[in-house]
Amino acid sequence: MSTFKSLVFLLLLGVSVGSISSCHDHDDDENNTVTIDIVTPKDGTKAANAKTVEVHVKFSASVEMHELEIKLHPDGNSSNNIIDFDKHTHDKTYEFKETVDLSSFPAGTKFHLEVESCEDHDCKKVKVAESEFTI
Numbered sequence: 001m002s003t004f005k006s007l008v009f010l011l012l013l014g015v016s017v018g019s020i021s022s023c024h025d026h027d028d029d030e031n032n033t034v035t036i037d038i039v040t041p042k043d044g045t046k047a048a049n050a051k052t053v054e055v056h057v058k059f060s061a062s063v064e065m066h067e068l069e070i071k072l073h074p075d076g077n078s079s080n081n082i083i084d085f086d087k088h089t090h091d092k093t094y095e096f097k098e099t100v101d102l103s104s105f106p107a108g109t110k111f112h113l114e115v116e117s118c119e120d121h122d123c124k125k126v127k128v129a130e131s132e133f134t135i
Contacts, residue, residue: 032063034117036129041113043131050103050135055083057115057129059094066118070096075110075132082111102135110134 039056047053055072059065072083082100102111112132119125 030120032061032119032125034059034061034065034119034127036115036117036127038113038115038129038131041111041131041133043133045133047102047133047135050105050107051101052099053102053135054097054099055113057096059096059117061092061117061119064090064092065094066090066121067116067123068094068096069114069116071114072100073112074105075112078112083113105135108134 037058037060039058040054041047055070057070059068066088068085068087068089070083070085071078071081073079073081082102083098085096085098087094102109110132111134113130115129115131117127119127
């Protein structure tokens with residue numbers, strides 16, 4: 001019987017450790033604060049070279065992030081997504097960098113960059129940042 005009790009104990013211990021390490025306490029989400037920094041392109045700027053426009057966004061969270069979204073489209077045409085980035089992460093920081101070629105659009109075209117991150121697991125609190133720029 002001693003061996004049986006030891007096996008049951010080890011099995012219960014393994015299940016307990018597995019559930020503790022795989023689950024995250026969503027109560028921490030209440031204290032979570034996400035910061036979004038659109039490094040480039042800055043709001044109201046004109047891109048120096050339409051062929052190589054760098055989209056650089058930094059995310060940080062006090063606890064952890066959940067869902068990240070980045071969309072870039074011509075202003076007024078949200079169905080024409082040049083960037084349509086979506087990532088689920090539990091990291092405290094994330095950095096996005098992508099160079100896009102916008103030279104096929106006429107000079108003076110205005111673009112809209114929309115950035116979002118969920119501050120809680122259920123995405124009830126969403127942090128939003130936006131930037132509009134021209135080429």
